[in-house]
Amino acid sequence: MTVFVSRDKINSGFTSKVQRLADQNLMACYQCGKCSAGCPMAAYMDVPPNQMIRLAQLGMEDELLDSEAIWLCVSCMTCNMRCPKGVRIAELIESMRQIKLRARQDHLQAEKISKADLRAIPPIALIGSMRKFTS
Amino acid sequence: MKLSYFPGCTLKNHARNFEDSTLYAMDRLGVEAVELDRWNCCGTVYSLSADDLMRQVAPIRNLLRTRERGDSQLMTGCSMCFNTLKRANHRARASEEDLARMNDFMYDEPVDYAGDVDVLHVLEVVRDQIGFDAIRERVVKPLEGLRVACYYGCMLVRPNEAAIDDAENPRVLEDLITVLGGEPVDYSHKTECCGAHQTVDKPEIIADKTYEILGAAKAQGADTVAVSCPLCAFNLDHRQEATLKIHSDFHTMPVVYFSQLMAIALGGSESVLRLDLHHTPPGPLLTGKGLL
Ligand code: SF4
Ligand code: SF4
């Protein structure tokens, strides 16, 4: 991915919004990559976790909010437990999902889930995905 | 010993096998699990946003129900409920201001929550209150020759404030299997996430995870994988159909709840196991080992 860094983006307020929603300091990250190394979803992500953090530091709102990666994170907490700087990556990614969801931009259309799936899939999965993917 | 008990939604339908076997095993071990009268869904996933106190209210209400019974401990078997309840409780205890705001949201409750209920997982009760020695004495049908890969997933070991054991190398399930007379198998994927709620719209990812996790267990000679979460169970067992479609060299394998293995070893009949709820039937394996 090619991205263009600009002062406008850095100062856009996106970085501080993400930090506030997550109650985290993005700048603590020193890009060791350990979060991505252990992430069970990294192989499916268009932007792996350490890059999400870097882009968020630089105010790259569109690159993050339009990514698939923010929806692929399952909050398994592996990254949080292993980050040598104590950055809570899962909280930061949740705050990016929240920015979309609070603007009513849902990721999952529950009405499109088939009747057969609704019967077969247990509530623990259905409620979990609705909580993570809908406003 | 009596303990307040929170079943959670999934144990009341898709995971009856988990609930029935848990209650049977607890009863055999002298624990009477008293289900809360008016429990509500915990919300499944813990809300991670700093400002989202509203979503902590559902789990906290269950702790208030516990207090109403005059109890200060709440036990649950579903790892996901456990994690959500325990983290909400941790959040309530960590900040008086947050707790006050949560109580404001619950204006309809006659008393405020004071952070004074402990959330316990069944495995903690087994290890810390009943104790492995007491369990060993009650085993009537040892799981002889059964090689079990224990799967913790995420919710029992992460994050620290919810963990019941070491995050990278937990032992409680292996210790339990040993006491029950079975052989725990060491393998690489016991705390690797199964993909969780992605199962709803991305079952192909779960298929990859199931292939990896069960493959790693099988490579170490496991006969079965034991879980403690109905979502892990659904993904590792029911998604074997999708796994087989994507990975033609995949070998199906029965997945069971740790509580079913307890029930077997403690003398339970087949009716408490509800084997009809499994996708890959554990029956042939258990019969083959003389355990049914
Ligand atoms: S593990 Fe922590 S410090 Fe390392 S890249 Fe990830 S967020 Fe940054
Ligand atoms: S919490 Fe999300 S980003 Fe972190 S390891 Fe798990 S899936 Fe990956």
Ligand code: SF4
């Ligand atoms: S987490 Fe799941 S099983 Fe537990 S109460 Fe909520 S929906 Fe039910």
Ligand code: SF4
């Ligand atoms: S279902 Fe997945 S997310 Fe839940 S505990 Fe199991 S491994 Fe973790």
